[in-house]
Amino acid sequence: MATHPTQYAHPEALVETDWLEKHLKDDGIRIVESNEDVLLYDTGHIPGAVHIDWRADLQDPVIRDYITPEKFAELCSKNGITPETTCIFYGDKANWWACYALWAFRLFGHEKVKVLNGGRDKWKAEQRPVTRDVPKYPKTNYPMPKKRFDREIRAFADEALAQSEAGKPLIDVRSPGEYKGEITHMPEYPQEGVLRGGHIPKAKSMPWKTATNDDATFKPASDLAKIYFDQCGVKPDTDTVVYCRIGERSSHTWFVLTYLLGLDNVRNYDGSWTEWGNKVGAPIEKGA
Amino acid sequence: MSKGCGKLDESGAAEIRSDGTYPAKLNKIINLFESLPEDERRETLVSYADNAKKQEPREGENFNLVDVRKDEECMDTVGVYLHVDENGKAHIRMTLGPEVQTLTRAMTAVLCKGLEGCTPQEILDLPSDFVTRIVGAELVRIRSQTIYYVLTRIKSICKVYLDRQRMAQVA
Numbered sequence: 001m002a003t004h005p006t007q008y009a010h011p012e013a014l015v016e017t018d019w020l021e022k023h024l025k026d027d028g029i030r031i032v033e034s035n036e037d038v039l040l041y042d043t044g045h046i047p048g049a050v051h052i053d054w055r056a057d058l059q060d061p062v063i064r065d066y067i068t069p070e071k072f073a074e075l076c077s078k079n080g081i082t083p084e085t086t087c088i089f090y091g092d093k094a095n096w097w098a099c100y101a102l103w104a105f106r107l108f109g110h111e112k113v114k115v116l117n118g119g120r121d122k123w124k125a126e127q128r129p130v131t132r133d134v135p136k137y138p139k140t141n142y143p144m145p146k147k148r149f150d151r152e153i154r155a156f157a158d159e160a161l162a163q164s165e166a167g168k169p170l171i172d173v174r175s176p177g178e179y180k181g182e183i184t185h186m187p188e189y190p191q192e193g194v195l196r197g198g199h200i201p202k203a204k205s206m207p208w209k210t211a212t213n214d215d216a217t218f219k220p221a222s223d224l225a226k227i228y229f230d231q232c233g234v235k236p237d238t239d240t241v242v243y244c245r246i247g248e249r250s251s252h253t254w255f256v257l258t259y260l261l262g263l264d265n266v267r268n269y270d271g272s273w274t275e276w277g278n279k280v281g282a283p284i285e286k287g288a
Numbered sequence: 289m290s291k292g293c294g295k296l297d298e299s300g301a302a303e304i305r306s307d308g309t310y311p312a313k314l315n316k317i318i319n320l321f322e323s324l325p326e327d328e329r330r331e332t333l334v335s336y337a338d339n340a341k342k343q344e345p346r347e348g349e350n351f352n353l354v355d356v357r358k359d360e361e362c363m364d365t366v367g368v369y370l371h372v373d374e375n376g377k378a379h380i381r382m383t384l385g386p387e388v389q390t391l392t393r394a395m396t397a398v399l400c401k402g403l404e405g406c407t408p409q410e411i412l413d414l415p416s417d418f419v420t421r422i423v424g425a426e427l428v429r430i431r432s433q434t435i436y437y438v439l440t441r442i443k444s445i446c447k448v449y450l451d452r453q454r455m456a457q458v459a
Binding site: 036037038039040042043053055056061132 | 330331333334337338389390391394426427429430431
C-alpha cells in the first residue's frame, strides 16, 4: 500500500488567519478578496484587502474567455501589484472564487500566490477585524505578461475529450446530482443555460467540497492523498484534468492538487459543463 | 413625474397606472439611485442591505399569506409575508436566511419600502425595468441572474392573493 504524504507539498501556499492578522501591513503582500456575492466586499473586508471580481475583472466582457495580458497588467497596476508582490487570495464559499482568481493570476504567469486557509468565513467566525475602508495603493507598472499559460494549466474541450478517450485522470468536481445528470446546475444555484445533463465519459466524481473541513479550511495532506490518489486514480506522473460547471469549483480542486499535493501537470477545463453540455456531438455518460 | 399608488374602485380592482410611472415611494428610491455615481450606488445598496432585517415580521402582525421557501435561484431560504389591510393596501414583510446574498438583501429593503401601501394588483402590474435603474448596468451585467428574484417572489404572493380573492368572489 502506498504511503501518503503527511505534509502539504507547498505549505507556503497557505497562510493561516492568525498569521495574516499579524502581517496585514507587511510590504510586498496584497490581500485580494474574490467572492460569489458581488457586494460582500463592500459590506466589510480584511483591512487593506482589494477586491477583484471573477467576472467583472478577470473575464472578457464580450467573448467567453479571460482578459488579455494587457488588461491583466492594468488590473494589477491599478491594485498596486508588481510581479514581486505576494497575492494572498480569500473569499466566500470556502475560497471557491479566491482559488479561481488565483488560478487566473497563474494563467498570466503571476507566481507569488497564496490562499488564506478558511477564507472569509473563518476570518469572520474568529471575529477578526474588518473594515469598509477601501484602500488606495500607489499605481504600479506591471509589465504586460508575454503569454497566457493556457497550454500549461488550462484544458479545452478537445483536450478533455482526449483525456477521456485515453482513460487518464479526469475529475468531475460538481455535486453528485449534476454528475449523474439528474440536474444541470448545482443545488441552490441558477441554471446557466446547459441543454444536457450528465458527465464526460470516464470522469470520476469527486465533489470539490470533499477537500475541505467544516470550517472551510483544507483537509490534511494524508486525507487529500487518499481522496485523489486512491479514490480518483490521480498519479503524480500522469496529467490530470478537472472540471465543474464554469471552472470555479474545479479551480479549488486544481489548487489542492497543484499546491497541496504537489502535482505538476493538472489543468482546469474552465469551459466545463456549460460548454460540454451544449456542445453538439459531445459524448455524455449519465448515472453514477 | 411620480404618482402615488392607486385607489380601489367600486369593484375592488386596483386603479392601474397608465402613464408608466411607479409608486411614489419607489420612484423616490429609483431617482435616488439614478443620481448616484457607481461607487455611491454600491454604498447605498449595502446600506439598504444592512437594513433588510428591519423588514422582518413584527410581533403581533397577522398576514393573509405567508410564503417561506428555498428556491434554486437563491442561496438560502427567503420568506415573504403579505398583509392586505381594510383599504386593500399591501404591506410586505420578508425574512432572509444567513446565506442570502447582499444584492438580494438590498432589493428586499428597497422593495418592502418602495411598495409599501400599494395594492396587490399594482404590485403585480409593476414593470420590472426599474430594477436595472436601481442596481445599475454594471451589476446587472455581472450578476443578472439574481437581481429580479425578490420582485418575482413579491409578485408571486400578490398573484396568489388576487387569485384567491377572485375565486372567493366567483364562489
